Amino acid sequence: KAGVTQTPRYLIKTRGQQVTLSCSPISGHRSVSWYQQTPGQGLQFLFEYFSETQRNKGNFPGRFSGRQFSNSRSEMNVSTLELGDSALYLCASSSIGTDTQYFGPGTRLTVL
Amino acid sequence: KNEVEQSPQNLTAQEGEFITINCSYSVGISALHWLQQHPGGGIVSLFMLSSGKKKHGRLIATINIQEKHSSLHITASHPRDSAVYICAVPAGNQFYFGTGTSLTVIP
Numbered sequence: 001k002a003g004v005t006q007t008p009r010y011l012i013k014t015r016g017q018q019v020t021l022s023c024s025p026i027s028g029h030r031s032v033s034w035y036q037q038t039p040g041q042g043l044q045f046l047f048e049y050f051s052e053t054q055r056n057k058g059n060f061p062g063r064f065s066g067r068q069f070s071n072s073r074s075e076m077n078v079s080t081l082e083l084g085d086s087a088l089y090l091c092a093s094s095s096i097g098t099d100t101q102y103f104g105p106g107t108r109l110t111v112l
Numbered sequence: 113k114n115e116v117e118q119s120p121q122n123l124t125a126q127e128g129e130f131i132t133i134n135c136s137y138s139v140g141i142s143a144l145h146w147l148q149q150h151p152g153g154g155i156v157s158l159f160m161l162s163s164g165k166k167k168h169g170r171l172i173a174t175i176n177i178q179e180k181h182s183s184l185h186i187t188a189s190h191p192r193d194s195a196v197y198i199c200a201v202p203a204g205n206q207f208y209f210g211t212g213t214s215l216t217v218i219p
Contacts, residue, residue, distance in 0.1 A: 103156070103157070
């Protein structure tokens with residue numbers, strides 16, 4: 001099986017812009033979670049989607065949003081980018097009945 | 113206070129040494145995860161534990177639910193074990209992560 005893929009791998013944006021990141025889970029996995037990793041805060045949970053519904057959400061402002069499509073692919077969007085949004089954004093997928101998550105390689109976002 | 117605390121933050125070992133990384137948590141859990149992150153960002157899930165002990169090759173993970181503590185041991189450490197090791201605890205609606213232990217194994 002192919003692993004979790006994320007596109008793009010690297011992205012540079014300027015303050016005030018918006019960005020959309022994409023995640024394709026492992027075939028058959030219906031749960032997709034998103035995480036932000038920064039040197040200062042470490043890994044933080046953003047949200048989780050299951051069957052096109054947001055099931056859980058972390059403590060992030062409304063500028064961070066996401067969605068999941070019927071094929072389980074997921075996108076996350078960050079609007080009105082701030083310098084502090086510079087981070088590695090990771091998504092992970094898992095199958096029903098298991099807590100094991102399989103991580104993608106991440107998208108490194110730099111906000112200038 | 114963080115919900116998940118790891119120690120040590122940094123660890124340097126000689127090849128072949130036995131290594132222990134500790135994780136203490138304050139949130140209630142159903143399972144605790146150990147993750148490995150290599151330079152470049154890729155994360156691999158090593159273990160998911162809800163009780164007792166698990167072993168995979170040279171890696172051993174233990175958990176004590178009553179004491180809310182888990183350890184990750186690496187036997188006969190090797191330079192390719194150099195990575196950041198992170199413990200993660202699902203609680204409520206989200207995951208809580210330790211700050212990670214950066215391990216460097218010197219040949």
